[in-house]
Amino acid sequence: MDKLQSPESLLAEGIELICETPVADEYRSLRVAASLAPRSAEGAAIGLPNTLFGVTLRKEGKLIGMGRIVGDGGLAFQIVDIAIQPAYQGRGLGRIIVAELVEYLRKTAPAGAHISLFADGPAKHLYAQFGFEETTPASVGMSLPNRASS
Numbered sequence: 001m002d003k004l005q006s007p008e009s010l011l012a013e014g015i016e017l018i019c020e021t022p023v024a025d026e027y028r029s030l031r032v033a034a035s036l037a038p039r040s041a042e043g044a045a046i047g048l049p050n051t052l053f054g055v056t057l058r059k060e061g062k063l064i065g066m067g068r069i070v071g072d073g074g075l076a077f078q079i080v081d082i083a084i085q086p087a088y089q090g091r092g093l094g095r096i097i098v099a100e101l102v103e104y105l106r107k108t109a110p111a112g113a114h115i116s117l118f119a120d121g122p123a124k125h126l127y128a129q130f131g132f133e134e135t136t137p138a139s140v141g142m143s144l145p146n147r148a149s150s
């Protein structure tokens with residue numbers, strides 16, 4: 001199948017690009033489908049409404065891709081939850097989502113604001129296309145283990 005290159009070509013395939021945050025159930029399902037770590041219903045219910053800017057891709061209403069930006073809106077911004085349904089991966093959809101998020105950042109983030117993300121595996125090649133740079137060794141990303149209870 002041909003690579004999709006623009007929002008216009010999405011429309012031709014019946015895929016809608018929408019500036020919105022998905023609801024909790026579809027968000028949680030998409031993360032699991034894309035082999036990302038599961039997120040709790042509680043966390044999604046609290047966290048998703050606090051999204052600064054979100055983008056979805058839908059086909060016939062079904063969520064097939066997403067990405068969002070969280071942060072304080074002035075000093076710190078983080079790109080999170082970039083995911084495409086496996087059947088739609090490798091066709092340029094991830095690039096379209098990241099392009100929308102970066103455009104939002106270029107328009108709204110004040111000069112000097114810190115813009116960051118954690119790149120899983122080969123996704124770093126996608127972010128590099130938009131100018132993201134690895135921070136090591138000057139700074140190392142760290143996270144506090146906080147596993148869901150069973």
Ligand SMILES: CC(C)(COP(=O)(O)OP(=O)(O)OC[C@H]1O[C@@H](n2cnc3c(N)ncnc32)[C@H](O)[C@@H]1OP(=O)(O)O)[C@@H](O)C(=O)NCCC(=O)NCCS
Nearest residue numbers: 034083084089090091092093094095119120122123125126
């Ligand atoms: C990562 C992900 C969002 C990329 O979306 P996608 O629609 O498959 O990617 P695209 O087709 O838009 O590819 C854009 C660029 O990403 C990079 N890329 C994406 N997947 C890649 C892979 N498996 N290996 C190497 N590069 C890859 C390439 O640089 C590619 O550009 P190119 O086609 O010019 O080489 C998607 O594959 C996905 O949901 N993966 C599982 C969840 C995940 O890892 N999310 C990221 C968390 S940080």
